[in-house]
Each structure stands twice: as structure tokens, then as C-alpha cells.
Amino acid sequence: MKLWVRSNFSISVLLLVGALAFALLSIDRAKIQSVAIIGELSESQILSVKDRLLAIDIEAEQEFIRDKLLALEWIDQVNVRRQWPNAIGVEIVPETVVAYWNDDGFINSEGRVLVTDLIAAGDLPGLYGPDGSEREVMSRFQELGGILTSHGIVIRNLTRSDLGSWTIETRRRITILLGKEDLRERLDRFLAVRELLQSQSEIKRIRRMDARYINGVAVQFDDELNLSNEVVAARSEINETLGVQSL
Structure with a gap:
């Protein structure tokens, strides 16, 4: 009797884990419908981030999105997070400059x-x-x-x-x-x-x-x-x- 209960419990757990995995897989494949840009940014910086996001596949891996944004030289750090079920948050930290360089850069x-x-x-x-x-x-x-x-x-x-x-x-x-x-x-x-x-x-x-x-x-x-x-x-x-x- 105990053996049957244990067996039945094990099957239930396996079924539950399987259902959870299926649910997570379905959510993970959900289309991104919104993007939140987070950070102390100027209006022109926000537009720069928006333009870059519109030019890439935001359904891609988070590391891919991060690398594409870091290619903008005014950005120092990027943190991309999935916000379930169909959104991502992009946190931007701009570069901190300490001086002008040769009158044409920082x-x-x-x-x-x-x-x-x-x-x-x-x-x-x-x-x-x-x-x-x-x-x-x-x-x-x-x-x-x-x-x-x-x-x-x-x-x-x-x-x-x-x-x-x-x-x-x-x-x-x-x-x-x-x-x-x-x-x-x-x-x-x-x-x-x-x-x-x-x-x-x-x-x-x-x-x-x-x-x-x-x-x-x-x-x-x-x-x-x-x-x-x-x-x-x-x-x-x-x-x-x-x-x-x-x-």
C-alpha cells in the first residue's frame, strides 16, 4: 500500500513538473509586446535606445540585446531582464566622462x-x-x-x-x-x-x-x-x- 502511494505521488510530481515546464516554455516563446527603458537618461538618449531596439530582434537572447546596446559608445552598462509574460526591461547606465578631449570629444x-x-x-x-x-x-x-x-x-x-x-x-x-x-x-x-x-x-x-x-x-x-x-x-x-x- 505504501509502495503504491509513493508511486502515485511520484507520478503526480512528475506530471506537475512536466506541466510547469510546458507552461514556462510557452511563456518563454510569447511575443514581446512592450519594452521598458529604465535609467536617468535625456530625451535624446532615450530616442537613441529606441532606435537601436527597433533595429534589432527583441525576441533574441538577452545577451544579444545587451551587446547591441553596448555598441552605442555613450552607454556604459546595460541590464536586460525578461518581465513575464510578454515584456522586457532594459536598464541603461550612461558613461561618466570627466573631461573634454581635444575639443571634439570626451x-x-x-x-x-x-x-x-x-x-x-x-x-x-x-x-x-x-x-x-x-x-x-x-x-x-x-x-x-x-x-x-x-x-x-x-x-x-x-x-x-x-x-x-x-x-x-x-x-x-x-x-x-x-x-x-x-x-x-x-x-x-x-x-x-x-x-x-x-x-x-x-x-x-x-x-x-x-x-x-x-x-x-x-x-x-x-x-x-x-x-x-x-x-x-x-x-x-x-x-x-x-x-x-x-x-
């Missing part, structure tokens, strides 16, 4: 350049360099920017020349020439001179600081031609103390 924190009009970046610094230097420039921007930020200085532009020379322009429009080598040491010299000039209330008049000298920094002031003899003498004393050359 660059992210990994040094990848994106040329697209679907990113609203706003007020970002500008990074400049020859083709192939994107990751190097981004790495330098993160390194030098971190040092300067700790001193209350924000990089507005960072440029690497074709010959490998580096130039910084700060948010206050001060140009810092660092050259090719010993960038950290030269930046430290710039900061030392800047601190002294700031204590002398001269910081707002600085136009350019050239730290490429071996033992000093050359400073150019925007009102250099209209200085009184007293101010010139005071600056000469500062320069002599720090090994600064006035341009």
Missing part, C-alpha cells in the same frame, strides 16, 4: 575617448594630447590634479605636446610650464613659490609660472610693465630668496 576616467553628442557634460576641464596618448594624459591629470586640488587649485586645461612636454592652465587662468621630466619636483617648486607670492598678495597678478628651470621658477605678472619701483624691489627680493626668475 574622455572617461579610464582614458577612453567618446565622440558623441549624446552626453551633456557641462563645465569640465579640457585635456589635450596627440592620438594614442589618451590614457597617459588621463593618468597625469589624475596625478597632478590630485596634488593641486589639495592646495585649492583646480586644473582647467592639461596639455601634452607632441614632444612630451606638459602644460597646466588653472581655473584662475595661471599657466604652469612643467616640461618633460621631474614633473612632481617641478610642481612642488611651483607650489612653494605660489605660497610665498600668496602671502605677499601677489597671487592674483600671476599670468605664467615656468618651472622648467633646474633650481627655480620664472614668474610672469600680467601688469609687469606698470609696477612701481617699490613693488619691483619687493619681487626681486622674493625671487632672490627662492631662486625665482621674473620673465
